[in-house]
Amino acid sequence: MKHPITYVLAILATLTMLASFSASVIADTYEGRKKCSSCHKAQAKSWRSTAHAKAMESLKPGEREEAKLMADLDPEKDYTKDKDCVGCHVDGWEQKGGYTIDRPKKQLAAVGCESCHGPGRKYRGDHRKGGQAFEKSGKTMPRKRLADRGQDFHFEEACNACHLNYEGSPWKDAKPPYTPYHPGVDEKYTFDFDKMVKDADAMHEHYKQDGAFVGEPKFKYHDEFQANAKETSKDDEDDDDDDEEDD
Numbered sequence: 001m002k003h004p005i006t007y008v009l010a011i012l013a014t015l016t017m018l019a020s021f022s023a024s025v026i027a028d029t030y031e032g033r034k035k036c037s038s039c040h041k042a043q044a045k046s047w048r049s050t051a052h053a054k055a056m057e058s059l060k061p062g063e064r065e066e067a068k069l070m071a072d073l074d075p076e077k078d079y080t081k082d083k084d085c086v087g088c089h090v091d092g093w094e095q096k097g098g099y100t101i102d103r104p105k106k107q108l109a110a111v112g113c114e115s116c117h118g119p120g121r122k123y124r125g126d127h128r129k130g131g132q133a134f135e136k137s138g139k140t141m142p143r144k145r146l147a148d149r150g151q152d153f154h155f156e157e158a159c160n161a162c163h164l165n166y167e168g169s170p171w172k173d174a175k176p177p178y179t180p181y182h183p184g185v186d187e188k189y190t191f192d193f194d195k196m197v198k199d200a201d202a203m204h205e206h207y208k209q210d211g212a213f214v215g216e217p218k219f220k221y222h223d224e225f226q227a228n229a230k231e232t233s234k235d236d237e238d239d240d241d242d243d244e245e246d247d
């Protein structure tokens with residue numbers, strides 16, 4: 001018979017393996033924008049008027065005819081189930097919990113919160129805890145904890161994967177399927193991160209935060225955005241035209 005310690009060690013090893021396995025799986029899990037939107041109503045409302053929110057519409061026949069002709073696309077074709085297109089027009093394409101053509105969840109259609117902020121399943125619970133602790137006793141939570149759970153505070157690589165993914169791109173990780181819209185089609189499709197990320201109409205408007213999360217990694221324009229941020233109004237709190245269904 002083996003010494004009991006061997007069993008204990010084997011069990012421990014298995015548990016450690018399972019724990020790290022589930023941690024990595026959960027870290028990659030997309031959930032869709034409904035959860036984020038229920039707490040961040042003002043940003044969600046503002047996001048809904050951006051081009052990102054309409055990204056799925058653009059793939060429908062009869063939409064953006066001029067732009068499609070410009071890129072040699074067929075304006076009458078339905079591209080909403082085309083795997084060469086959908087990936088950059090949805091959240092978490094073919095990732096755990098993310099959008100797939102076979103299971104097209106409405107909450108993941110279009111370029112939503114998680115496309116920029118990272119898959120939320122694991123960090124959004126900390127937003128709740130961090131917010132509650134701050135409200136109760138003024139206790140802050142380090143951003144590092146959120147980053148360890150998959151929240152993205154840099155953004156640039158996420159944008160690049162969609163905006164700079166074309167042949168001859170300066171972005172070294174470019175690989176097919178490529179975007180049909182790049183500077184070769186028209187200069188207006190040139191992607192300039194620092195300029196575009198500051199365009200509140202394209203991201204969403206920024207609203208004042210209380211400061212529940214502190215420290216690095218802090219987005220490089222965070223303080224600038226907060227200095228110019230809007231106050232959330234009663235109107236935003238009452239906004240329940242978030243009529244999207246959970247599916």
Ligand code: HEC
Binds near residue numbers: 113131
């Ligand atoms: C249960 C409510 C809740 C949910 C759900 C939630 N958040 Fe938050 N979030 C908060 C609170 C509270 C704060 C801290 C606000 C403050 O300091 O005033 C916060 C802060 C943030 C911040 C600012 C972080 C920083 O650097 O300071 C971002 C970005 C954010 N949330 C995005 C999201 C996204 C994306 C989702 C969905 C995946 C999400 N949140 C889900 C409550 C929530």
Ligand code: HEC
Binds near residue numbers: 054089
């Ligand atoms: C998942 C892919 C994806 C990610 C990630 C993404 N975008 Fe986009 N972006 C798109 C698509 C698709 C459109 C076009 C939507 C439409 O018009 O149908 C777009 C449109 C835009 C526009 C509007 C262009 C115009 O003509 O008005 C800006 C600006 C922009 N993105 C900037 C950014 C920035 C900055 C980031 C990162 C913080 C980012 N995007 C992240 C896919 C993405």
Ligand code: HEC
Binds near residue numbers: 067162164188190
């Ligand atoms: C690698 C990512 C990627 C792929 C793949 C992709 N797109 Fe996009 N698409 C984008 C981005 C990024 C934009 C925004 C470009 C901008 O405005 O700067 C965009 C914008 C668009 C627009 C709006 C253009 C305008 O000026 O109004 C249409 C229409 C569109 N895409 C259709 C398609 C179709 C159809 C396919 C498949 C044949 C496709 N896309 C594949 C990333 C992608």
Ligand code: HEC
Binds near residue numbers: 197204
């Ligand atoms: C195209 C990228 C993009 C998308 C899509 C996006 N955000 Fe953001 N968001 C940003 C950037 C950039 C910031 C600035 C981060 C900072 O200042 O630390 C930000 C900041 C925030 C903040 C901090 C407070 C503020 O207003 O600046 C919250 C909360 C937030 N986003 C929630 C959301 C929610 C909810 C969604 C989906 C409905 C969403 N975001 C979609 C890019 C995006």
